[in-house]
Amino acid sequence: MSAAIVTLDCRGQACPRPIIELGRHLGDVEIGEVIAVAADDVAAHHDVPAWARMRGQEFVGEVEADDGVPVYRIRRLS
Amino acid sequence: MTDSFTYLDAASAEPLHPAAREVLLAAAEQGYADPRRLHRPARNAGLLLSNAREVVAEALGVRRDEVLFTSSGASAVHAGLLGLGSRGIGHSAVEHQAVIDAARWSQRSPVTELAVDATARVEVTAVREAVAAGDVDVIAVQQANHEVGTLQPLDDVASAAGPASLFIDAGAAMGRLPLPSVGDAIAGSARKWGGPGGVGVLVVRRSARWRWPFPGDEWSREDQGFTNIPGALAAAAALQAVVAEREEVNARQHELVALIRERVRTEIPDVDVAGPDEDRLPHLVTFSALYVDGEALVTALDRIGAGVASGSACTSDTREPSRVLAAMGALTHGNVRLSLTRDTTREDVERVLDLLPEIVKNLRTEAGL
Numbered sequence: 001m002s003a004a005i006v007t008l009d010c011r012g013q014a015c016p017r018p019i020i021e022l023g024r025h026l027g028d029v030e031i032g033e034v035i036a037v038a039a040d041d042v043a044a045h046h047d048v049p050a051w052a053r054m055r056g057q058e059f060v061g062e063v064e065a066d067d068g069v070p071v072y073r074i075r076r077l078s
Numbered sequence: 079m080t081d082s083f084t085y086l087d088a089a090s091a092e093p094l095h096p097a098a099r100e101v102l103l104a105a106a107e108q109g110y111a112d113p114r115r116l117h118r119p120a121r122n123a124g125l126l127l128s129n130a131r132e133v134v135a136e137a138l139g140v141r142r143d144e145v146l147f148t149s150s151g152a153s154a155v156h157a158g159l160l161g162l163g164s165r166g167i168g169h170s171a172v173e174h175q176a177v178i179d180a181a182r183w184s185q186r187s188p189v190t191e192l193a194v195d196a197t198a199r200v201e202v203t204a205v206r207e208a209v210a211a212g213d214v215d216v217i218a219v220q221q222a223n224h225e226v227g228t229l230q231p232l233d234d235v236a237s238a239a240g241p242a243s244l245f246i247d248a249g250a251a252m253g254r255l256p257l258p259s260v261g262d263a264i265a266g267s268a269r270k271w272g273g274p275g276g277v278g279v280l281v282v283r284r285s286a287r288w289r290w291p292f293p294g295d296e297w298s299r300e301d302q303g304f305t306n307i308p309g310a311l312a313a314a315a316a317l318q319a320v321v322a323e324r325e326e327v328n329a330r331q332h333e334l335v336a337l338i339r340e341r342v343r344t345e346i347p348d349v350d351v352a353g354p355d356e357d358r359l360p361h362l363v364t365f366s367a368l369y370v371d372g373e374a375l376v377t378a379l380d381r382i383g384a385g386v387a388s389g390s391a392c393t394s395d396t397r398e399p400s401r402v403l404a405a406m407g408a409l410t411h412g413n414v415r416l417s418l419t420r421d422t423t424r425e426d427v428e429r430v431l432d433l434l435p436e437i438v439k440n441l442r443t444e445a446g447l
Contacts, residue, residue: 015390016412043399
């Protein structure tokens, strides 16, 4: 599994802010690379995969940061 | 509804049907007494109540003694579900909160959530597996979903449930669609069809193994507590009218919702229109706009004179996103549900649709996109 090139820290941000940050920063990684977002907002668990589906990106999965906050990983496809 | 405001939240509460208004006033004058007493006002009240039950039974195509009036749609759900079975409960992942609350409160075990597909249709194999596992003896699946409109495959659910009892929450569909031909207990809410608030209907089929699950006579199949007689009669009048009008109203609403689905998809980028295009309730539609705050969207629509509901976390009391949208894998933020009243016109819908792309665009610009 390739490491995330960029990890956005969206701890403490309410929906839809973490998804907005993903949308703004997807271009920070090259096609084929992975971008990650750390978000404790409960809606992100549903909305990161939904965002990936709608935007044609690949949702790679969810891991846990050292502080227990979920980190969602997306591979840029376009 | 006033001229300057387009109320698009009929799925929360339909405005009182004109057929119910006169009845409500007249019955409030006549139906005050306790129908169990042996005097003339009591007989009058009793007559009104049995008339209400008769009309509801006829509109739903069931027997009079299968109709109970309750104090709300939620209480019909609670009594309907908890009166069935005694062991575990299996409910679809997209049930109304009243069903989820009742299942949790019951302390029955297990309480199994039945998976749905991307259109919110319950997986029939999940029903079969839950019952086959041995400890689930009641299945709860709604007739139609209250947020996205999906119709559930109830005939298939009933056969998959086998020996388990079947509870159907028909809250979103009662009156608009024929009553399901399956199910042991079926609940509805009058304000969803244009009756007054605070009146629920619970149909308990004669063949059902059901008993009253709360304090009172366990084996009684009559209304418990003091029935809201004027409310029941007005609910009955509205139901009768809605059933008589539904062919025409449903066709008109189905077409308007198809127009909304089409225009939202083509005119607003990055939007997720939830639920199936067909096999749905005629009068409601839900969609989510990427990067948009649901509360801001509802507020912006209110400002232009349109009233809608939202399933986004920021608009809920619990700050949790809609379980329905989450279970389907739909986008949960930037969500709104538009539900048409019987009087909603094409002009009403088009006025909102004309303004919507600009509203979404502005909210996205404000968010920095």
